[in-house]
Amino acid sequence: MRRYLHLLIPAVLAWVGGTQLGAHDRARTPIRIPDLPQYLTLKCDFHTHTVFSDGKVWPDIRAEEAWREGLDAIAITDHIEHQPHKNDLPTAHNRSYQIARAHGDALRLIIIPGSEITRSMPPGHLNAIFLRDASKLDVPDWRDAVAEARRQGAFIFWNHPGWRAQQPDGRARWYAEHDELLAGDRLHGIEVVNEREYYPEAHAWCLEKNLTMLSNSDIHNPIGLDYDLHAGDRRPVTLVFARERTPEAIREALFARRTAVLAAGRLIGREEFLRPIFERSIRLLTPEVRIRGTGSAYLQIQNDSDITYVIQPDPGDSDLAFPSEIRLPAGRVALIQVRSRKNDLQTTREVQLTGQVTNLLVRPATPMTVTLPFRAVLSPQ
Ligand SMILES: [Zn+2]
Ligand SMILES: [Zn+2]
Structure with a gap:
């Protein structure tokens, strides 16, 4: 024992003196994807939840998670109709965005206000982003909610069209309600990837019907619980080809369908975007x-x-x-x-x-x- 005493003493002193054990880097890992000749390639996740609906984290954590993972923008899209924490936290449809936005501004991460209009199939779940006042979407009829979102200038997309809770065989189906939304300029895109699911039907519809392709995490847990980040696992992201790194430029690019899907090591999208990314890589x-x-x-x-x-x-x-x-x-x-x-x-x-x-x-x-x-x-x- 005596032989090792000289090792033990500095350790005890360090402990008594409160010396820090180990170190933790609060750091960002950029996602390296080339820009296109005329556009920046922004990495975005337009579908996230917080404790203000059925998520498990406070909204500012969403901002820092995304910043650390090298994202440029996220949308906070808590459910309008599904408020399981309402006995502990009052329903406040704009509040999660406001809290996330404050930290996003501090980190220079773009936070986009949104909501998930959460209905049975059809039409299923729809995200409306770039909202001005989400509380106005809290109305009984989904048609009224979608119309209000559109009045506010929202970009509206169909979430997880083949989600097994609504389509037990995992196959996405197009209903008359989706024709109605499309005809009324109330459906602008579809999630081709949600979480770890890819919907080939949605991929084909985006090409046939000229809709925007999206790929989002729909994260409810702390991100590290669902993605093994240190092993190189990543949340799915929507690549947005934008003129500049601003919310307005992202909105313009989404309506112009300038996106691609990056999920699980796969890149999905129109050839006009994929080819320059490959060639510039x-x-x-x-x-x-x-x-x-x-x-x-x-x-x-x-x-x-x-x-x-x-x-x-x-x-x-x-x-x-x-x-x-x-x-x-x-x-x-x-x-x-x-x-x-x-x-x-x-x-x-x-x-x-x-x-x-x-x-x-x-x-x-x-x-x-x-x-x-x-x-x-x-x-x-
Ligand atoms: Zn949903
Ligand atoms: Zn969701």
């Missing part, structure tokens, strides 16, 4: 490779984004062969082996590595096709 560090005989060479491709791209290359051609799957890991440089099939060639060729990026969806079950051009100098053994 990657850099070919080896524009020319040299191969002798039936040997091989390495392509190096740097991926500066936080999306790991997974490419299924076309088989190649009669001269060159590629691996059956190419992964471009987020934030790293991938090494890709290219083999020559012939040993008697003497040529310099422009080669196209073409393939499908399996985690970039431009339509349901339709990956985006990409081309990576490089030059190959082939010579006999």
Whole structure:
């Protein structure tokens, strides 16, 4: 024991003196997704709850969670009709936004006022965001609530259309009520992803009916209870391609359908947005490779984004062969082996590595096709 006493004494002194044990960084982890040529790529979550409806956290915590996760904006969208804490906390439909907004302003995180109009299917649950006074939506008829939201200039979207509590088979269904909302300019978007669910039907409707694609967490718990953040797990976000980082610019982009869905390592959206994101994420560090005989060479491709791209290359051609799957890991440089099939060639060729990026969806079950051009100098053994 005596041998270890010299170790114990400083420890006891430190404890008595109240020296801090360990350290905790109050820090933000940016989400790296390239901007588009004319727009900023903002990371947003337009569906969150607090104790002011059935959520489990005080509203200012929502702001700091989102800031730490690298988001640019969140909407606070407590339920209008579902107020399970009302015996402990009075119903106050605008209050959660006000509290979150104060901390959001301090952190430079955009907080958008909203509400969830919570009805049985059809029409199901609808979020109205950019509201001026949410309390006016507290009316018996859902049509009146939606009309009031629209009078306030709200952007309105359909939440979790295939939610199993309302659609036991998990399939989203379009009803006459949705036609009615659409015709009356009261439905502007749909959640293609809610929490960890993807709705291919909603994805197809957004393309067919020209609606905005959204991807939101619908978080009720503290975020760390539902997402293993330190292991790289992330809440789903809506990417918004906005002219500037302001609430007005986000609103404009939402009505103009300039969004994409980023969820569980997948990017879903219109090709006009996905293609520049992919192209601006990657850099070919080896524009020319040299191969002798039936040997091989390495392509190096740097991926500066936080999306790991997974490419299924076309088989190649009669001269060159590629691996059956190419992964471009987020934030790293991938090494890709290219083999020559012939040993008697003497040529310099422009080669196209073409393939499908399996985690970039431009339509349901339709990956985006990409081309990576490089030059190959082939010579006999
Ligand atoms: Zn809901
Ligand atoms: Zn919700």
